[in-house]
Amino acid sequence: MGRRFRVELENTIKHLRDHPEIYRIRCAAQRRINLKTFPYYLPFIIREETVWVLAVAHESRHPCYWILRRPPILS
Structure with missing residues (x-):
């Protein structure tokens, strides 16, 4: 299963x-892409020409639980 998760990621x-x-903008210029077969998503932002993935987040957790963990440069 770990290999399948990595390949899908x-x-x-x-x-x-x-x-x-x-992908539509949600709050604070953040967007989100869902994994197809696993209950995870990638919240991300676009800054200039760069896409910053902020977390690999589980869908059953509070939608913004990962925000306190992100690097200050992306806040």
Whole structure:
């Protein structure tokens, strides 16, 4: 299962890299992409030409539990 998760995560990141702006803006300029077969998502922001993935977050947790863990440079 770990290998399948890693492969899906890598594929999701590749898709995100190619199409970051198709995901709607949520709060504070943050967007989100869901993994297809695992209950995880990647919250991310776009700064200039760079896509910053803020976390690999589980869907059953509070939607913003990871915010306190993000680096200050992205706050």
